[in-house]
Amino acid sequence: MQAVVQTAVRYLPIALLALAWEVVARLNIVDTLALPPLDKVAVAWVDLIRDGELLDNGVASIYRGFAGLLLAVIVGGGLGVVMARSRLFDMFVNPLVELFYPLPKSALIPVTVLWLGFGDGSKILLIFLGCMIPVTIGAYNGARGADHALVWSARSMGAGRLRLIWDVVMPSALPELLNGVRTALALAFILLVSSELIVSQRGFGYLIGYLGSSGAYEGMYAVVLTVAFLGFAADRFYQSVMQWLLRWRE
Amino acid sequence: MAGVEQQSSLPQAEAAISLDALRRFDAAFRTGAGIFSIVAVLVAWEIFARSGKVTAFMLPPFSVVLERIYTDAVVGDLWRNLGLTVYRAMAGFVIAAVGGIALGALMSRSRIVRWFFDPLISVGFPMPKIAFLPIIILWFGLYDFSKISIVVFDAIFPVVTATLAGIASVEKELIWSARNMGAGEREMMWQIVLPAALPQILTGLQVALPIALIVAIVAEMQMGGYGLGGAMMTASRFANSAGVFAGIVEIAIVGYGLIKAMAVMRRRLLVWHQETSERS
Numbered sequence: 009m010q011a012v013v014q015t016a017v018r019y020l021p022i023a024l025l026a027l028a029w030e031v032v033a034r035l036n037i038v039d040t041l042a043l044p045p046l047d048k049v050a051v052a053w054v055d056l057i058r059d060g061e062l063l064d065n066g067v068a069s070i071y072r073g074f075a076g077l078l079l080a081v082i083v084g085g086g087l088g089v090v091m092a093r094s095r096l097f098d099m100f101v102n103p104l105v106e107l108f109y110p111l112p113k114s115a116l117i118p119v120t121v122l123w124l125g126f127g128d129g130s131k132i133l134l135i136f137l138g139c140m141i142p143v144t145i146g147a148y149n150g151a152r153g154a155d156h157a158l159v160w161s162a163r164s165m166g167a168g169r170l171r172l173i174w175d176v177v178m179p180s181a182l183p184e185l186l187n188g189v190r191t192a193l194a195l196a197f198i199l200l201v202s203s204e205l206i207v208s209q210r211g212f213g214y215l216i217g218y219l220g221s222s223g224a225y226e227g228m229y230a231v232v233l234t235v236a237f238l239g240f241a242a243d244r245f246y247q248s249v250m251q252w253l254l255r256w257r258e
Numbered sequence: 259m260a261g262v263e264q265q266s267s268l269p270q271a272e273a274a275i276s277l278d279a280l281r282r283f284d285a286a287f288r289t290g291a292g293i294f295s296i297v298a299v300l301v302a303w304e305i306f307a308r309s310g311k312v313t314a315f316m317l318p319p320f321s322v323v324l325e326r327i328y329t330d331a332v333v334g335d336l337w338r339n340l341g342l343t344v345y346r347a348m349a350g351f352v353i354a355a356v357g358g359i360a361l362g363a364l365m366s367r368s369r370i371v372r373w374f375f376d377p378l379i380s381v382g383f384p385m386p387k388i389a390f391l392p393i394i395i396l397w398f399g400l401y402d403f404s405k406i407s408i409v410v411f412d413a414i415f416p417v418v419t420a421t422l423a424g425i426a427s428v429e430k431e432l433i434w435s436a437r438n439m440g441a442g443e444r445e446m447m448w449q450i451v452l453p454a455a456l457p458q459i460l461t462g463l464q465v466a467l468p469i470a471l472i473v474a475i476v477a478e479m480q481m482g483g484y485g486l487g488g489a490m491m492t493a494s495r496f497a498n499s500a501g502v503f504a505g506i507v508e509i510a511i512v513g514y515g516l517i518k519a520m521a522v523m524r525r526r527l528l529v530w531h532q533e534t535s536e537r538s
Contacts, residue, residue, distance in 0.1 A: 018373075021375070022377050041396075042396055100291050101295065102292070107510070109517075111510045112468060112472040112474075114479070115475055115486075115487075115506050115509040118491065118493070123316060194384060198386050201386050202476040205392070206476070220396065231389075232389045232390055235389040236386065236387070236389055240385050244384070
């Protein structure tokens with residue numbers, strides 16, 4: 009009971025903000041086109057669910073985001089670990105990572121479209137390229153921080169190269185690797201929505217742009233809030249997965 | 259490595275010298291390897307683009323892209339687009355930095371401010387705020403004001419959370435002794451709390467800077483007009499792939515420059531901090 013009250017008090021400001029929104033919109037303080045009342049937004053959301061548009065576009069977006077992120081984690085994580093384990097490889101690849109790291113990844117949107125067109129491929133490539141770097145850096149820093157004493161003792165006990173990476177280096181790299189993936193997750197949402205807003209024929213971003221340009225602002229707000237909520241929920245879900253994966257740590 | 263070296267039978271001084279030379283050689287080799295791989299990638303780009311395996315539309319040769327950048331620079335388009343993009347990103351970044359630090363400091367001092375903003379920040383931080391871009395356009399139109407607004411909206415969250423965390427981790431002994439010596443509330447904030455929290459605040463700013471750049475460019479792509487993002491979109495609509503790749507190279511250089519400048523600023527501001535001397 010006390011916990012419920014505490015949570016309620018904690019999140020009260022969000023409810024207050026929603027209430028203020030409703031009051032401002034109802035009293036016509038601002039144009040109702042610019043800020044439609046929340047209950048109308050809710051009705052528009054139900055309508056979008058009913059005719060399947062939100063689900064259709066949502067499935068397309070989630071597929072793109074998931075595929076791109078998965079590729080980024082596999083390739084980026086592998087690259088980071090290999091860089092940390094091989095000095096020579098590190099010397100030649102690290103400068104490229106450093107050069108690519110500060111590039112604002114949204115600059116790649118037009119190029120991925122040039123290469124792969126308007127469909128799924130260009131979004132997956134964009135998310136893969138954008139999300140790979142934070143994962144690589146996380147894996148690299150984590151794997152470099154592996155305790156030397158652990159590595160030496162595993163080696164002296166006859167562990168092979170692969171076994172050493174899998175059993176000793178990976179677990180100690182995991183916390184930083186997982187943090188890198190968290191950054192990548194947020195970035196995946198940003199890149200997904202931006203690229204769909206700018207060039208796409210399906211997906212959340214496309215739906216927001218389409219509803220906005222056809223003047224269906226209630227629907228546009230409904231989709232924007234849905235995407236925002238999904239981004240928030242994905243991060244919270246990932247955090248609990250992370251905690252579960254790292255439960256062996258003190 | 260260092261430990262093993264010191265235990266050798268060589269006299270200490272000599273060992274130090276040889277270790278120093280070794281380090282210098284290693285650093286030089288590293289720089290060489292770095293330059294080598296960047297040049298290798300550029301040469302591979304040029305050769306691959308000219309090999310006929312891809313069309314110039316898919317991948318224009320690097321030399322053609324350079325030529326295009328040169329032409330833009332001579333005509334003056336480059337400077338106008340570059341200036342506008344940097345202005346929008348940096349204006350948004352500076353507002354987000356000042357506002358974010360102020361809000362974080364206020365939240366750490368006032369319970370009511372903290373109660374009100376804490377859930378908004380913790381819910382808003384992981385949200386993809388770029389989705390609000392069409393709403394911001396609806397409200398403020400297509401001009402600089404909305405581009406800068408979306409940059410501020412996106413970049414302020416990491417600054418606030420870093421400021422809060424930084425202030426929360428200031429050592430209690432520091433605060434106690436300052437209070438003991440008669441520091442007032444204001445002196446405490448400016449002379450003790452903020453400087454002690456500075457490393458973490460700067461980390462927040464270092465997270466916010468690339469976000470500001472990404473968002474400024476997306477906003478320009480979405481709204482069109484001048485600016486590097488808008489120029490890239492125009493080039494892409496006219497199937498001018500040299501223009502698109504020129505945009506990437508220009509944006510990459512701007513991003514690299516700004517982020518390096520930020521790192522230099524961090525080192526300058528934290529000269530007094532142990533982190534600066536730790537890094538050799």
